[in-house]
Amino acid sequence: METTTAKLLDGKALAAKIHQQLQTQIHQLQAKVGRPPGLAVLMVGDNPASAAYVRNKEKACAKVGIASFGKHFPQETSQQELEAVIAELNEDARVDGILVQLPLPDHLDAVSLLHQIHPDKDADGLHPVNLGRLVRGESGLRxxxxxxxxxxxxxxxxxxxxxxxxxxxxxxxxxxxxxxxxxxxxxxxxxxxxxxxxxxxxxxxxxxxxxxxxxxxxxxxxxxxxxxxxxxxxxxxxxxxxxxxxxxxxxxxxxxxxxxxxxxxxxxxxxPMTVAILLQNTFTSYLRATS
Missing domain, CATH: 3.40.50.720 (NAD(P)-binding Rossmann-like Domain)
Structure with a gap:
Protein backbone atom coordinates (compact mmCIF):
# COMPACT_ATOMS: atom_id res chain seq x y z
CA MET A 1 0.00 0.00 0.00
CA GLU A 2 1.20 3.48 -0.86
CA THR A 3 2.41 5.43 2.19
CA THR A 4 2.47 9.16 2.60
CA THR A 5 3.73 11.61 5.17
CA ALA A 6 1.06 14.16 5.86
CA LYS A 7 1.97 17.78 5.10
CA LEU A 8 1.16 20.63 7.43
CA LEU A 9 -1.59 23.19 6.81
CA ASP A 10 0.15 25.94 8.76
CA GLY A 11 -2.53 28.23 10.20
CA LYS A 12 0.02 30.14 12.26
CA ALA A 13 1.99 31.15 9.16
CA LEU A 14 -1.12 32.13 7.16
CA ALA A 15 -2.51 34.12 10.12
CA ALA A 16 0.79 36.04 10.30
CA LYS A 17 0.49 36.79 6.58
CA ILE A 18 -3.09 38.10 7.04
CA HIS A 19 -1.95 40.22 10.01
CA GLN A 20 0.79 41.73 7.85
CA GLN A 21 -1.64 42.56 5.03
CA LEU A 22 -4.12 44.13 7.47
CA GLN A 23 -1.38 46.15 9.15
CA THR A 24 -0.36 47.61 5.77
CA GLN A 25 -3.95 48.37 4.68
CA ILE A 26 -4.89 49.94 8.03
CA HIS A 27 -1.75 52.07 8.04
CA GLN A 28 -2.58 53.38 4.56
CA LEU A 29 -6.26 54.03 5.28
CA GLN A 30 -6.09 55.44 8.78
CA ALA A 31 -4.67 58.82 7.72
CA LYS A 32 -7.38 59.18 5.07
CA VAL A 33 -10.27 58.04 7.29
CA GLY A 34 -9.08 59.82 10.41
CA ARG A 35 -9.41 56.84 12.75
CA PRO A 36 -8.34 53.19 13.03
CA PRO A 37 -10.80 50.27 12.91
CA GLY A 38 -12.28 49.47 16.35
CA LEU A 39 -13.22 46.15 17.98
CA ALA A 40 -15.11 45.76 21.27
CA VAL A 41 -14.80 42.40 23.05
CA LEU A 42 -17.22 42.02 25.98
CA MET A 43 -16.27 39.56 28.70
CA VAL A 44 -18.28 38.70 31.80
CA GLY A 45 -16.83 36.99 34.89
CA ASP A 46 -13.38 35.57 35.45
CA ASN A 47 -13.14 32.39 33.38
CA PRO A 48 -9.33 31.99 32.99
CA ALA A 49 -9.58 30.46 29.48
CA SER A 50 -11.83 33.33 28.32
CA ALA A 51 -9.44 35.90 29.83
CA ALA A 52 -6.54 34.31 27.90
CA TYR A 53 -8.55 34.35 24.65
CA VAL A 54 -9.50 38.01 25.14
CA ARG A 55 -5.87 39.00 25.85
CA ASN A 56 -4.84 37.13 22.71
CA LYS A 57 -7.45 39.00 20.62
CA GLU A 58 -6.47 42.40 22.05
CA LYS A 59 -2.79 41.68 21.41
CA ALA A 60 -3.60 40.76 17.80
CA CYS A 61 -5.63 43.98 17.43
CA ALA A 62 -2.74 46.10 18.71
CA LYS A 63 -0.34 44.37 16.32
CA VAL A 64 -2.32 45.26 13.18
CA GLY A 65 -3.51 48.71 14.32
CA ILE A 66 -7.09 47.97 15.41
CA ALA A 67 -8.24 49.95 18.47
CA SER A 68 -9.66 47.81 21.31
CA PHE A 69 -12.79 48.94 23.13
CA GLY A 70 -12.93 45.84 25.31
CA LYS A 71 -15.05 45.82 28.43
CA HIS A 72 -14.70 43.38 31.33
CA PHE A 73 -17.81 42.99 33.51
CA PRO A 74 -18.21 41.37 36.92
CA GLN A 75 -19.84 37.92 37.16
CA GLU A 76 -23.16 39.31 38.47
CA THR A 77 -23.73 41.77 35.58
CA SER A 78 -27.35 41.66 34.38
CA GLN A 79 -28.73 40.98 30.92
CA GLN A 80 -30.17 44.52 30.81
CA GLU A 81 -26.78 46.13 31.59
CA LEU A 82 -25.09 44.19 28.79
CA GLU A 83 -27.87 44.98 26.32
CA ALA A 84 -27.48 48.68 27.14
CA VAL A 85 -23.71 48.48 26.51
CA ILE A 86 -24.26 46.72 23.15
CA ALA A 87 -26.80 49.38 22.16
CA GLU A 88 -24.21 52.10 22.90
CA LEU A 89 -21.52 50.27 20.92
CA ASN A 90 -23.92 49.85 17.96
CA GLU A 91 -24.17 53.67 17.84
CA ASP A 92 -20.46 54.34 18.51
CA ALA A 93 -18.85 55.39 15.21
CA ARG A 94 -15.40 54.35 16.48
CA VAL A 95 -16.48 50.71 16.85
CA ASP A 96 -16.67 48.49 13.75
CA GLY A 97 -16.86 45.08 15.40
CA ILE A 98 -18.54 43.79 18.57
CA LEU A 99 -18.30 40.32 20.05
CA VAL A 100 -19.40 38.70 23.30
CA GLN A 101 -16.79 36.27 24.65
CA LEU A 102 -18.34 32.88 25.42
CA PRO A 103 -19.11 31.08 27.66
CA LEU A 104 -21.21 33.49 29.71
CA PRO A 105 -22.37 32.94 33.31
CA ASP A 106 -25.53 30.79 33.49
CA HIS A 107 -27.93 33.64 34.30
CA LEU A 108 -27.22 35.37 30.96
CA ASP A 109 -28.82 34.57 27.59
CA ALA A 110 -26.02 34.54 25.02
CA VAL A 111 -28.34 34.13 22.01
CA SER A 112 -30.44 37.12 22.99
CA LEU A 113 -27.29 39.25 23.42
CA LEU A 114 -26.01 38.19 20.01
CA HIS A 115 -29.31 39.33 18.48
CA GLN A 116 -28.73 42.81 19.95
CA ILE A 117 -25.49 43.31 17.97
CA HIS A 118 -26.01 45.20 14.69
CA PRO A 119 -25.42 42.65 11.87
CA ASP A 120 -22.84 44.97 10.24
CA LYS A 121 -20.83 45.03 13.49
CA ASP A 122 -21.13 41.28 14.10
CA ALA A 123 -17.39 40.50 14.14
CA ASP A 124 -18.05 36.81 14.94
CA GLY A 125 -20.32 36.40 11.89
CA LEU A 126 -22.97 34.61 13.97
CA HIS A 127 -25.96 36.98 13.81
CA PRO A 128 -29.00 35.35 12.13
CA VAL A 129 -28.84 38.01 9.38
CA ASN A 130 -25.24 37.07 8.53
CA LEU A 131 -25.99 33.34 8.70
CA GLY A 132 -28.96 34.02 6.39
CA ARG A 133 -26.67 35.83 3.97
CA LEU A 134 -24.37 32.79 4.01
CA VAL A 135 -27.30 30.44 3.28
CA ARG A 136 -28.32 32.67 0.36
CA GLY A 137 -24.73 33.02 -0.94
CA GLU A 138 -24.80 36.80 -0.37
CA SER A 139 -21.84 38.81 0.88
CA GLY A 140 -21.71 39.40 4.62
CA LEU A 141 -19.58 38.79 7.68
CA ARG A 142 -18.69 35.11 7.93
CA PRO A 272 -4.73 31.38 14.80
CA MET A 273 -6.95 31.53 11.69
CA THR A 274 -10.05 32.18 13.83
CA VAL A 275 -8.42 35.28 15.31
CA ALA A 276 -7.13 36.40 11.88
CA ILE A 277 -10.67 36.26 10.42
CA LEU A 278 -12.03 38.14 13.43
CA LEU A 279 -9.60 40.97 12.57
CA GLN A 280 -10.46 40.65 8.87
CA ASN A 281 -14.20 40.91 9.66
CA THR A 282 -13.57 44.03 11.75
CA PHE A 283 -11.60 45.56 8.87
CA THR A 284 -14.37 44.65 6.40
CA SER A 285 -16.92 46.45 8.63
CA TYR A 286 -14.52 49.43 8.86
CA LEU A 287 -14.31 49.64 5.06
CA ARG A 288 -18.10 49.52 4.79
CA ALA A 289 -18.57 52.18 7.46
CA THR A 290 -15.97 54.60 6.06
CA SER A 291 -16.31 54.25 2.30
Whole structure:
Protein backbone atom coordinates (compact mmCIF):
# COMPACT_ATOMS: atom_id res chain seq x y z
CA MET A 1 0.00 0.00 0.00
CA GLU A 2 1.20 3.48 -0.86
CA THR A 3 2.41 5.43 2.19
CA THR A 4 2.47 9.16 2.60
CA THR A 5 3.73 11.61 5.17
CA ALA A 6 1.06 14.16 5.86
CA LYS A 7 1.97 17.78 5.10
CA LEU A 8 1.16 20.63 7.43
CA LEU A 9 -1.59 23.19 6.81
CA ASP A 10 0.15 25.94 8.76
CA GLY A 11 -2.53 28.23 10.20
CA LYS A 12 0.02 30.14 12.26
CA ALA A 13 1.99 31.15 9.16
CA LEU A 14 -1.12 32.13 7.16
CA ALA A 15 -2.51 34.12 10.12
CA ALA A 16 0.79 36.04 10.30
CA LYS A 17 0.49 36.79 6.58
CA ILE A 18 -3.09 38.10 7.04
CA HIS A 19 -1.95 40.22 10.01
CA GLN A 20 0.79 41.73 7.85
CA GLN A 21 -1.64 42.56 5.03
CA LEU A 22 -4.12 44.13 7.47
CA GLN A 23 -1.38 46.15 9.15
CA THR A 24 -0.36 47.61 5.77
CA GLN A 25 -3.95 48.37 4.68
CA ILE A 26 -4.89 49.94 8.03
CA HIS A 27 -1.75 52.07 8.04
CA GLN A 28 -2.58 53.38 4.56
CA LEU A 29 -6.26 54.03 5.28
CA GLN A 30 -6.09 55.44 8.78
CA ALA A 31 -4.67 58.82 7.72
CA LYS A 32 -7.38 59.18 5.07
CA VAL A 33 -10.27 58.04 7.29
CA GLY A 34 -9.08 59.82 10.41
CA ARG A 35 -9.41 56.84 12.75
CA PRO A 36 -8.34 53.19 13.03
CA PRO A 37 -10.80 50.27 12.91
CA GLY A 38 -12.28 49.47 16.35
CA LEU A 39 -13.22 46.15 17.98
CA ALA A 40 -15.11 45.76 21.27
CA VAL A 41 -14.80 42.40 23.05
CA LEU A 42 -17.22 42.02 25.98
CA MET A 43 -16.27 39.56 28.70
CA VAL A 44 -18.28 38.70 31.80
CA GLY A 45 -16.83 36.99 34.89
CA ASP A 46 -13.38 35.57 35.45
CA ASN A 47 -13.14 32.39 33.38
CA PRO A 48 -9.33 31.99 32.99
CA ALA A 49 -9.58 30.46 29.48
CA SER A 50 -11.83 33.33 28.32
CA ALA A 51 -9.44 35.90 29.83
CA ALA A 52 -6.54 34.31 27.90
CA TYR A 53 -8.55 34.35 24.65
CA VAL A 54 -9.50 38.01 25.14
CA ARG A 55 -5.87 39.00 25.85
CA ASN A 56 -4.84 37.13 22.71
CA LYS A 57 -7.45 39.00 20.62
CA GLU A 58 -6.47 42.40 22.05
CA LYS A 59 -2.79 41.68 21.41
CA ALA A 60 -3.60 40.76 17.80
CA CYS A 61 -5.63 43.98 17.43
CA ALA A 62 -2.74 46.10 18.71
CA LYS A 63 -0.34 44.37 16.32
CA VAL A 64 -2.32 45.26 13.18
CA GLY A 65 -3.51 48.71 14.32
CA ILE A 66 -7.09 47.97 15.41
CA ALA A 67 -8.24 49.95 18.47
CA SER A 68 -9.66 47.81 21.31
CA PHE A 69 -12.79 48.94 23.13
CA GLY A 70 -12.93 45.84 25.31
CA LYS A 71 -15.05 45.82 28.43
CA HIS A 72 -14.70 43.38 31.33
CA PHE A 73 -17.81 42.99 33.51
CA PRO A 74 -18.21 41.37 36.92
CA GLN A 75 -19.84 37.92 37.16
CA GLU A 76 -23.16 39.31 38.47
CA THR A 77 -23.73 41.77 35.58
CA SER A 78 -27.35 41.66 34.38
CA GLN A 79 -28.73 40.98 30.92
CA GLN A 80 -30.17 44.52 30.81
CA GLU A 81 -26.78 46.13 31.59
CA LEU A 82 -25.09 44.19 28.79
CA GLU A 83 -27.87 44.98 26.32
CA ALA A 84 -27.48 48.68 27.14
CA VAL A 85 -23.71 48.48 26.51
CA ILE A 86 -24.26 46.72 23.15
CA ALA A 87 -26.80 49.38 22.16
CA GLU A 88 -24.21 52.10 22.90
CA LEU A 89 -21.52 50.27 20.92
CA ASN A 90 -23.92 49.85 17.96
CA GLU A 91 -24.17 53.67 17.84
CA ASP A 92 -20.46 54.34 18.51
CA ALA A 93 -18.85 55.39 15.21
CA ARG A 94 -15.40 54.35 16.48
CA VAL A 95 -16.48 50.71 16.85
CA ASP A 96 -16.67 48.49 13.75
CA GLY A 97 -16.86 45.08 15.40
CA ILE A 98 -18.54 43.79 18.57
CA LEU A 99 -18.30 40.32 20.05
CA VAL A 100 -19.40 38.70 23.30
CA GLN A 101 -16.79 36.27 24.65
CA LEU A 102 -18.34 32.88 25.42
CA PRO A 103 -19.11 31.08 27.66
CA LEU A 104 -21.21 33.49 29.71
CA PRO A 105 -22.37 32.94 33.31
CA ASP A 106 -25.53 30.79 33.49
CA HIS A 107 -27.93 33.64 34.30
CA LEU A 108 -27.22 35.37 30.96
CA ASP A 109 -28.82 34.57 27.59
CA ALA A 110 -26.02 34.54 25.02
CA VAL A 111 -28.34 34.13 22.01
CA SER A 112 -30.44 37.12 22.99
CA LEU A 113 -27.29 39.25 23.42
CA LEU A 114 -26.01 38.19 20.01
CA HIS A 115 -29.31 39.33 18.48
CA GLN A 116 -28.73 42.81 19.95
CA ILE A 117 -25.49 43.31 17.97
CA HIS A 118 -26.01 45.20 14.69
CA PRO A 119 -25.42 42.65 11.87
CA ASP A 120 -22.84 44.97 10.24
CA LYS A 121 -20.83 45.03 13.49
CA ASP A 122 -21.13 41.28 14.10
CA ALA A 123 -17.39 40.50 14.14
CA ASP A 124 -18.05 36.81 14.94
CA GLY A 125 -20.32 36.40 11.89
CA LEU A 126 -22.97 34.61 13.97
CA HIS A 127 -25.96 36.98 13.81
CA PRO A 128 -29.00 35.35 12.13
CA VAL A 129 -28.84 38.01 9.38
CA ASN A 130 -25.24 37.07 8.53
CA LEU A 131 -25.99 33.34 8.70
CA GLY A 132 -28.96 34.02 6.39
CA ARG A 133 -26.67 35.83 3.97
CA LEU A 134 -24.37 32.79 4.01
CA VAL A 135 -27.30 30.44 3.28
CA ARG A 136 -28.32 32.67 0.36
CA GLY A 137 -24.73 33.02 -0.94
CA GLU A 138 -24.80 36.80 -0.37
CA SER A 139 -21.84 38.81 0.88
CA GLY A 140 -21.71 39.40 4.62
CA LEU A 141 -19.58 38.79 7.68
CA ARG A 142 -18.69 35.11 7.93
CA UNK A 143 -18.33 32.94 11.02
CA UNK A 144 -14.63 33.17 11.98
CA UNK A 145 -13.57 29.54 12.46
CA UNK A 146 -15.12 28.01 9.31
CA UNK A 147 -14.05 31.05 7.25
CA UNK A 148 -10.53 30.51 8.62
CA UNK A 149 -10.64 26.88 7.47
CA UNK A 150 -11.73 27.99 3.97
CA UNK A 151 -8.85 30.50 3.79
CA UNK A 152 -6.41 27.79 4.84
CA UNK A 153 -7.64 25.34 2.18
CA UNK A 154 -7.44 28.10 -0.45
CA UNK A 155 -3.89 29.07 0.61
CA UNK A 156 -2.69 25.52 -0.08
CA UNK A 157 -4.65 25.32 -3.38
CA UNK A 158 -6.71 22.38 -2.18
CA UNK A 159 -9.49 21.80 -4.74
CA UNK A 160 -13.02 21.58 -3.30
CA UNK A 161 -15.25 21.43 -6.36
CA UNK A 162 -16.91 18.01 -6.58
CA UNK A 163 -14.95 16.64 -3.61
CA UNK A 164 -16.59 14.63 -0.83
CA UNK A 165 -16.35 16.64 2.38
CA UNK A 166 -17.46 15.34 5.78
CA UNK A 167 -18.06 17.83 8.58
CA UNK A 168 -18.20 16.16 12.00
CA UNK A 169 -20.18 18.43 14.31
CA UNK A 170 -23.31 20.52 13.75
CA UNK A 171 -22.84 23.51 16.05
CA UNK A 172 -23.95 26.97 14.95
CA UNK A 173 -20.37 28.15 15.69
CA UNK A 174 -18.58 25.75 13.34
CA UNK A 175 -20.38 22.72 11.93
CA UNK A 176 -23.39 24.30 10.22
CA UNK A 177 -21.63 27.36 8.70
CA UNK A 178 -18.70 25.11 7.71
CA UNK A 179 -21.04 22.83 5.74
CA UNK A 180 -22.62 25.84 4.02
CA UNK A 181 -19.23 27.32 3.04
CA UNK A 182 -18.09 23.99 1.58
CA UNK A 183 -21.38 23.73 -0.35
CA UNK A 184 -20.80 27.24 -1.67
CA UNK A 185 -17.42 26.01 -2.95
CA UNK A 186 -19.18 23.16 -4.84
CA UNK A 187 -18.12 20.34 -2.51
CA UNK A 188 -20.49 17.43 -1.84
CA UNK A 189 -21.10 17.75 1.88
CA UNK A 190 -22.10 15.25 4.56
CA UNK A 191 -22.69 16.44 8.13
CA UNK A 192 -22.06 13.79 10.80
CA UNK A 193 -22.74 14.24 14.52
CA UNK A 194 -23.16 12.47 17.86
CA UNK A 195 -26.18 10.51 16.62
CA UNK A 196 -24.55 9.38 13.34
CA UNK A 197 -24.12 5.63 13.06
CA UNK A 198 -20.90 3.98 11.81
CA UNK A 199 -18.90 7.20 11.66
CA UNK A 200 -15.89 5.39 10.15
CA UNK A 201 -18.02 4.31 7.16
CA UNK A 202 -18.92 7.96 6.55
CA UNK A 203 -15.40 9.40 6.94
CA UNK A 204 -13.65 6.62 4.98
CA UNK A 205 -15.12 7.99 1.71
CA UNK A 206 -14.21 11.61 2.43
CA UNK A 207 -11.66 13.60 0.44
CA UNK A 208 -11.83 16.26 3.18
CA UNK A 209 -12.63 15.69 6.86
CA UNK A 210 -13.40 18.61 9.18
CA UNK A 211 -13.51 17.43 12.81
CA UNK A 212 -15.27 19.83 15.18
CA UNK A 213 -16.81 17.93 18.08
CA UNK A 214 -14.50 18.35 21.08
CA UNK A 215 -13.57 14.67 21.55
CA UNK A 216 -9.83 14.01 21.87
CA UNK A 217 -8.43 11.53 19.35
CA UNK A 218 -11.82 10.75 17.79
CA UNK A 219 -10.41 10.46 14.25
CA UNK A 220 -7.71 7.85 13.64
CA UNK A 221 -6.05 6.20 10.63
CA UNK A 222 -8.80 3.57 10.30
CA UNK A 223 -11.29 6.34 9.55
CA UNK A 224 -9.24 8.21 6.94
CA UNK A 225 -8.70 7.23 3.32
CA UNK A 226 -5.29 7.51 1.68
CA UNK A 227 -4.56 11.08 0.57
CA UNK A 228 -7.43 12.76 2.46
CA UNK A 229 -7.25 16.29 3.85
CA UNK A 230 -7.88 16.34 7.62
CA UNK A 231 -8.75 19.63 9.34
CA UNK A 232 -8.85 19.50 13.13
CA UNK A 233 -11.02 22.20 14.73
CA UNK A 234 -11.09 20.48 18.14
CA UNK A 235 -9.45 22.18 21.14
CA UNK A 236 -9.37 19.84 24.13
CA UNK A 237 -7.25 20.19 27.27
CA UNK A 238 -6.09 16.77 28.50
CA UNK A 239 -4.12 15.97 31.65
CA UNK A 240 -1.64 13.08 31.86
CA UNK A 241 -0.92 10.83 34.86
CA UNK A 242 1.68 13.31 36.14
CA UNK A 243 -0.83 16.16 36.17
CA UNK A 244 0.65 17.91 33.11
CA UNK A 245 -1.98 19.34 30.78
CA UNK A 246 -1.75 20.03 27.05
CA UNK A 247 -4.00 21.00 24.16
CA UNK A 248 -5.02 18.31 21.70
CA UNK A 249 -7.55 18.20 18.88
CA UNK A 250 -10.20 15.72 17.76
CA UNK A 251 -7.70 13.94 15.50
CA UNK A 252 -5.03 11.42 16.52
CA UNK A 253 -2.30 13.12 14.49
CA UNK A 254 0.32 10.39 14.96
CA UNK A 255 -2.14 7.82 13.70
CA UNK A 256 -3.16 9.67 10.53
CA UNK A 257 0.33 10.96 9.61
CA UNK A 258 0.96 8.02 7.27
CA UNK A 259 -2.44 8.22 5.58
CA UNK A 260 -3.57 11.83 5.15
CA UNK A 261 -2.07 14.16 2.56
CA UNK A 262 -2.56 17.34 4.62
CA UNK A 263 -3.48 18.00 8.25
CA UNK A 264 -3.81 20.92 10.65
CA UNK A 265 -1.87 20.79 13.94
CA UNK A 266 -3.35 21.60 17.38
CA UNK A 267 -2.34 24.13 18.52
CA UNK A 268 -1.19 26.26 15.55
CA UNK A 269 -3.70 25.21 12.91
CA UNK A 270 -7.24 26.55 12.94
CA UNK A 271 -6.95 28.57 16.19
CA PRO A 272 -4.73 31.38 14.80
CA MET A 273 -6.95 31.53 11.69
CA THR A 274 -10.05 32.18 13.83
CA VAL A 275 -8.42 35.28 15.31
CA ALA A 276 -7.13 36.40 11.88
CA ILE A 277 -10.67 36.26 10.42
CA LEU A 278 -12.03 38.14 13.43
CA LEU A 279 -9.60 40.97 12.57
CA GLN A 280 -10.46 40.65 8.87
CA ASN A 281 -14.20 40.91 9.66
CA THR A 282 -13.57 44.03 11.75
CA PHE A 283 -11.60 45.56 8.87
CA THR A 284 -14.37 44.65 6.40
CA SER A 285 -16.92 46.45 8.63
CA TYR A 286 -14.52 49.43 8.86
CA LEU A 287 -14.31 49.64 5.06
CA ARG A 288 -18.10 49.52 4.79
CA ALA A 289 -18.57 52.18 7.46
CA THR A 290 -15.97 54.60 6.06
CA SER A 291 -16.31 54.25 2.30
Missing amino acids: SCTPAGVMHLLAEYNIPLRGKNAVVIGRSILVGKPMALMLLEADATVTVAHSRSQNLANITKNADIIIAAVGRPGLINADMVKQGAIVVDVGMNRVTDANGNSRLVGDVDLQSIAGVAEYFTPVPGGVG
